[in-house]
């Protein structure tokens with residue numbers, strides 16, 4: 001990626017900031033798109049090595065201006081919510097159109113309008129696009145999303161595939177499994193669990209038997225780099241996952257062992273009788289066969305990396321994952 005012009009949207013977020021750091025380390029010319037209101041804490045250690053553009057992607061004029069200035073060869077699009085509320089009314093649906101689809105279409109439009117369009121456009125999709133379907137999730141199966149977030153992300157995937165035949169660049173959606181690692185917001189279970197165990201606080205796990213395909217953020221970054229470096233591949237929708245789905249009970253056991261915390265601190269509820277165990281697990285063969293990419297960081301290694309990073313931050317007097325600089 002040395003010398004390549006890369007634009008990263010959502011660069012101030014969890015996954016985007018990891019990609020930015022890796023691109024900078026590889027010698028890429030990195031432009032980042034953030035909002036005026038975005039905290040730049042996650043970019044603290046590479047802020048001086050990237051060019052900043054301020055735009056809310058819902059603003060088409062600002063998006064065009066940022067693209068015209070960045071002139072990217074590769075666009076990496078991570079700027080959208082990482083989940084959404086669900087409710088009986090249509091509000092989450094309306095919001096998902098505004099927050100997920102409008103930014104995506106505006107960005108594609110701005111990239112297409114460039115005098116020299118990018119060579120490729122990579123976007124984070126999600127395994128929530130699959131919803132209630134048979135396991136393991138396969139890219140070509142009929143999806144059945146059960147949240148407005150999943151439905152809007154899926155609509156984005158289908159829009160991109162539909163637009164592809166007229167786009168001057170290849171566009172790829174990477175359907176990410178649940179991603180964890182340093183810098184993830186403490187609204188998610190894994191950072192909550194790690195911090196509670198390190199700080200000796202009680203924590204409840206309400207559905208310990210649920211199973212999740214969990215992928216380390218460094219593996220996700222490697223997948224996007226593999227997509228950028230592999231040409232002439234027709235697959236446009238790719239699962240980025242590990243293919244295995246540990247239970248939350250197994251995850252808790254790993255964290256308890258690695259932090260040496262008192263197991264009694266982690267209260268694990270029994271799954272309500274008769275209630276199905278929820279499992280999210282992907283087939284990963286397409287990524288392996290087409291991009292020669294597979295996840296390489298096992299759960300134990302990934303958790304241990306995260307725990308060391310958090311231990312160092314807590315030792316330095318930092319609390320709360322949402323307002324810190326991350327390595």
Ligand SMILES: NC(=O)c1ccc[n+]([C@@H]2O[C@H](COP(=O)([O-])OP(=O)(O)OC[C@H]3O[C@@H](n4cnc5c(N)ncnc54)[C@H](OP(=O)(O)O)[C@@H]3O)[C@@H](O)[C@H]2O)c1
Nearest residue numbers: 010012013014015038056057079080082124126176178179
């Ligand atoms: N984390 C996961 O487990 C996971 C799993 C599957 C898929 N994904 C997908 O991966 C992507 C990144 O996830 P993440 O965990 O890194 O999320 P994140 O930490 O919330 O980062 C998202 C970033 O996007 C920015 N953003 C959102 N809307 C924007 C807009 N209209 N204009 C400009 N910037 C905007 C946010 O800006 P502010 O900082 O200003 O809020 C934030 O910095 C999302 O598309 C998510 O759906 C994530």
